[in-house]
Amino acid sequence: MTGRKVKNTGQRKQYYINRSHPAIVSDEVFDRVQEEMIKRARVIRHEDGTASLSTNKYNGKYLLGNLLVCGDCGASYRRRTERGNVVWRCATRIEKGKEACSESPTVKEEWIKERLTSMVSGELYEENIIRERIGQICVYQKYLVVKGKNDIEWIIQI
Ligand SMILES: [Zn+2]
Structure with a gap:
């Protein structure tokens, strides 16, 4: 939000929304626009304690599909729905069977989301924060190795 106050004598405060939309708007409209922009943006907290807003343009693909890697064969993990449960499984195993x-x-999606949430973002599953902090998740038979982008590794037991 790059709204700036403009000089305005005798009336209520007015603001420019931004340079490409140089319309002067009232306090009320300014507040409403700002509120809307905050709603659309997500707060990203950085390691150094600062925070910034980031608009979430990421939809379509699943973040976990980019992060989860099979520790056994190196293939990526794929999302499946089985009996109402969303699960992630090694692509090799899906395509070529258990022998391969x-x-x-x-891995149950709900479970891994809970684990990641408690590791990096507190109470809510925030995909932006997970994406910012985590580079890769290797899945082994009894545990996951979560590789953070800042060289931290977490081991999570399955
Ligand atoms: Zn595999």
Whole structure:
């Protein structure tokens, strides 16, 4: 938000919304626009304690699909829905069967989201924060190795 106050004698305060929309708007409209922009943006907290707003333009693909890698065969993990549960499983195992990749476990999406949330973002699953902090998640038979972008690794037991 690059709204700036403009000089305005005798009336209520007025603001420019931004340079490409140089319309002068009232306090009320300014507040409403700002509120809307905050709603659309997400707060990203950085390691050094600062925070910035980031608009979430990421939809379509699943973040976990980019992060989860099979520790046994190196393939990526794929999302499946089985009996109403959303699970992630090694692509080799899905395509070529258990014989081709026998060690890789199936991971419940709800479970992994909970684990990641408690590790990096507190109470709510915030995909932007997970994306910012985590580079890769290797899935082994009994545990996950979560590789943070700042060289931290977490080991999570399955
Ligand atoms: Zn595998």
